[in-house]
Amino acid sequence: MTDTTDRYTFDEDEVVVSHEKSYAAGVPAVLVSLRRGLEQMGPVRTARTLAKLNQRRGFDCPGCAWPETPGHRKHAEFCENGAKAVAEEATTRTVGPEFFAAHPVTELLGRTDYWLGQQGRLTHPMVLLPGATHYEPIGWDEAFSLIAGELRALASPDEAVFYTSGRTSNEAAFMYQLMIRAFGTNNLPDCSNMCHESSGSALVETIGIGKGSVSVPDIENADLILIAGQNPGTNHPRMLSTLEKSKANGAKVIAINPLPEAGLLRFKDPQKVHGVVGDGVQIADEFLQIRIGGDQALFQGLAKLVLDAEDAHPGTVLDHEFLTEHCAGWDDYAAHIRSTVDLDTIVTATGLTIEQIRQTADALIASRRTIICWAMGLTQQTHGVATIQDAVALLLMRGMIGKPGAGVSPVRGHSNVQGDRTMGIWEKMPDAFLDALDTEFSITSPRHHGLDAVDSIRAMRDGKASVFIAMGGNFVAATPDTEVTEAALRRCALTVQVSTKLNRSHLVAGRTGLILPSLGRTDKDVQNGRKQQVTVEDSMSMVHLSRGSLKPASEHLRSEVAIVCGLAQELFGPEHPVAWQEFMVDYDRIRDSIARVIPGFSDFNTKVRQPDGFALPHPPRDERRFDTTTGRANFVVNPLSWVPVPDGKLILQTMRSHDQYNTTIYGLDDRYRGIKGGRRVLFINELESPH
Ligand SMILES: Nc1nc2c(c(=O)[nH]1)N[C@H]1C(S)=C(S)[C@@H](COP(=O)(O)OP(=O)(O)OC[C@H]3O[C@@H](n4cnc5c(=O)[nH]c(N)nc54)[C@H](O)[C@@H]3O)O[C@H]1N2
Numbered sequence: 033m034t035d036t037t038d039r040y041t042f043d044e045d046e047v048v049v050s051h052e053k054s055y056a057a058g059v060p061a062v063l064v065s066l067r068r069g070l071e072q073m074g075p076v077r078t079a080r081t082l083a084k085l086n087q088r089r090g091f092d093c094p095g096c097a098w099p100e101t102p103g104h105r106k107h108a109e110f111c112e113n114g115a116k117a118v119a120e121e122a123t124t125r126t127v128g129p130e131f132f133a134a135h136p137v138t139e140l141l142g143r144t145d146y147w148l149g150q151q152g153r154l155t156h157p158m159v160l161l162p163g164a165t166h167y168e169p170i171g172w173d174e175a176f177s178l179i180a181g182e183l184r185a186l187a188s189p190d191e192a193v194f195y196t197s198g199r200t201s202n203e204a205a206f207m208y209q210l211m212i213r214a215f216g217t218n219n220l221p222d223c224s225n226m227c228h229e230s231s232g233s234a235l236v237e238t239i240g241i242g243k244g245s246v247s248v249p250d251i252e253n254a255d256l257i258l259i260a261g262q263n264p265g266t267n268h269p270r271m272l273s274t275l276e277k278s279k280a281n282g283a284k285v286i287a288i289n290p291l292p293e294a295g296l297l298r299f300k301d302p303q304k305v306h307g308v309v310g311d312g313v314q315i316a317d318e319f320l321q322i323r324i325g326g327d328q329a330l331f332q333g334l335a336k337l338v339l340d341a342e343d344a345h346p347g348t349v350l351d352h353e354f355l356t357e358h359c360a361g362w363d364d365y366a367a368h369i370r371s372t373v374d375l376d377t378i379v380t381a382t383g384l385t386i387e388q389i390r391q392t393a394d395a396l397i398a399s400r401r402t403i404i405c406w407a408m409g410l411t412q413q414t415h416g417v418a419t420i421q422d423a424v425a426l427l428l429m430r431g432m433i434g435k436p437g438a439g440v441s442p443v444r445g446h447s448n449v450q451g452d453r454t455m456g457i458w459e460k461m462p463d464a465f466l467d468a469l470d471t472e473f474s475i476t477s478p479r480h481h482g483l484d485a486v487d488s489i490r491a492m493r494d495g496k497a498s499v500f501i502a503m504g505g506n507f508v509a510a511t512p513d514t515e516v517t518e519a520a521l522r523r524c525a526l527t528v529q530v531s532t533k534l535n536r537s538h539l540v541a542g543r544t545g546l547i548l549p550s551l552g553r554t555d556k557d558v559q560n561g562r563k564q565q566v567t568v569e570d571s572m573s574m575v576h577l578s579r580g581s582l583k584p585a586s587e588h589l590r591s592e593v594a595i596v597c598g599l600a601q602e603l604f605g606p607e608h609p610v611a612w613q614e615f616m617v618d619y620d621r622i623r624d625s626i627a628r629v630i631p632g633f634s635d636f637n638t639k640v641r642q643p644d645g646f647a648l649p650h651p652p653r654d655e656r657r658f659d660t661t662t663g664r665a666n667f668v669v670n671p672l673s674w675v676p677v678p679d680g681k682l683i684l685q686t687m688r689s690h691d692q693y694n695t696t697i698y699g700l701d702d703r704y705r706g707i708k709g710g711r712r713v714l715f716i717n718e719l720e721s722p723h
Pocket residue numbers: 095096097113227260261262263264266267268288289290291293322323324325326327406407408409410413444445446685687688690692693694
């Protein structure tokens with residue numbers, strides 16, 4: 033899963049393997065959430081925290097980007113893994129100056145990611161000075177002047193790189209990108225580069241906006257839902273409650289996955305009587321156990337069968353009106369599918385039977401409202417963009433976008449990763465955004481594009497960038513090619529990590545390393561005597577408030593907004609056109625600026641105070657308008673890619689265990705897969721590969 037080299041110690045004592053679970057959630061899920069809460073925070077804080085999770089006057093769950101149910105919220109609107117995410121953050125354990133004095137960095141490097149995370153919340157700004165063996169405390173002012181000094185010493189602002197993880201609030205993200213662009217660079221890599229980047233690329237080209245087009249009520253009212261390359265039981269457990277409603281309303285669910293994941297098979301809602309005593313609800317009606325990397329073949333094969341059906345009964349299968357009025361490239365696409373798709377190859381590439389593929393095509397043809405959901409099982413394929421574009425084509429053929437109960441649903445990961453992009457965390461924001469930013473703040477943003485995560489690593493490796501600043505996340509452990517990334521960071525003059533918890537990235541520092549401890553989602557944020565609240569955007573473009581309420585782990589923590597504004601004041605001095613101090617003490621002021629810069633946010637402060645917040649505009653969903661190069665929804669012709677396997681070879685896939693959050697390890701048990709006491713496991717199918 034994460035680190036595989038012998039440079040790291042492993043946690044395992046004894047790995048115990050038992051049977052995998054055939055259902056997700058249920059009573060054990062409740063017990064596990066309570067146990068993790070009690071271990072980390074004790075009874076009072078556990079009760080207070082879980083009561084506020086995802087409630088209207090509470091905080092947004094830092095677990096995932098699945099939306100809250102609009103209207104009525106259940107008393108406990110969270111899941112086992114949300115509770116674990118909260119326990120991880122709201123823990124009462126702390127890591128302060130004494131800890132760093134006792135543990136040299138070289139010793140910490142030998143610890144596992146699990147051990148590092150278990151030590152507790154960071155409490156003080158810390159610095160690792162050139163040549164030093166230990167981190168030592170540093171004041172905030174001194175830290176800011178150190179960073180500003182290094183930034184000002186660069187030959188060009190493009191020699192600095194500013195990373196963002198997806199938990200950063202809209203307000204912090206907006207101020208952060210403003211500071212970076214006022215400084216003069218677009219070097220804004222983010223965790224999305226490793227995550228749903230391919231969804232964004234595929235969707236912008238096809239429908240003109242890189243976001244999903246459905247809402248929770250759409251999912252609840254669909255006829256047919258395809259769930260491809262996603263494991264909601266572990267990663268978006270609240271999605272299972274929504275799917276349960278879809279099923280009650282008559283929806284058919286087809287899961288497309290090489291693994292029979294527990295949550296896709298059966299779900300026991302621990303908040304309902306039947307979830308406690310019964311067998312739970314069967315989620316997937318059909319399970320297509322696809323070969324790894326075979327999804328594009330499946331989608332093209334389905335397109336072929338849908339076309340064949342149209343040919344057999346002209347005018348009855350395709351949505352000709354939608355194709356004529358709203359689409360471009362259909363004729364070329366249809367010709368491509370007709371002339372290149374060979375069903376024998378599709379069967380080989382997908383590992384499915386022709387009957388399974390035909391039944392799926394029949395379901396698509398019968399459905400009046402179809403949604404396709406997907407996540408990392410598609411996005412992280414080398415041909416992910418093409419695969420997603422072929423999935424979109426299947427929907428477009430039948431007019432399944434911009435109407436209730438139908439559309440595209442890339443299910444996002446980090447709880448505000450979508451909002452961060454909306455706020456301008458992207459290395460290639462369009463000029464319209466930059467123009468509006470410049471007008472609002474009287475600055476001049478650079479127009480040349482910046483570096484994404486991989487190009488940032490290359491630039492640091494090659495000595496072309498030498499200051500690295502991260503707003504959250506764990507860059508060395510999350511990016512591909514750990515060794516190269518570590519060497520790249522060590523080459524930097526300065527690395528800065530704004531973090532809540534200790535992780536490996538703190539131990540792989542540049543000549544000077546800084547750790548700046550920040551408030552998290554659950555913490556109370558008071559600026560200038562006034563309690564502040566932040567906003568987030570979920571996977572379905574709903575924007576709403578989040579208010580932390582817990583006493584912070586230390587008086588030295590600062591909010592991400594305060595850290596950005598404090599650094600900007602030091603970097604730009606008092607004469608700067610941006611009123612950093614005023615934004616720092618009143619987040620409503622930030623929202624007023626966002627309202628003027630970003631389309632869809634007018635009256636932001638008023639609208640976001642409505643009970644469920646508000647939905648951002650989505651042209652394809654709202655009015656079947658497609659802001660693409662052609663002004664229409666585009667069919668894109670992609671040659672077929674799949675992964676042929678030579679005889680005697682197997683394909684390896686990786687996945688998250690049930691007890692981790694990206695690089696954060698909550699524990700060593702994966703109860704859904706029947707593994708206890710270890711994470712470094714290799715599952716091998718005893719059946720010989722048929723191909
Ligand atoms: N508890 C918990 N929650 C999380 C996270 C976490 O780590 N832990 N991470 C958050 C983040 S940032 C994200 S992006 C999401 C991730 O959410 P998911 O995308 O659901 O996460 P993965 O565990 O990577 O699941 C990928 C699924 O794709 C399947 N798969 C692998 N290869 C293929 C393939 O070739 N084709 C198909 N069709 N399927 C394939 C795998 O078997 C697996 O079920 O979860 C978010 N929520």
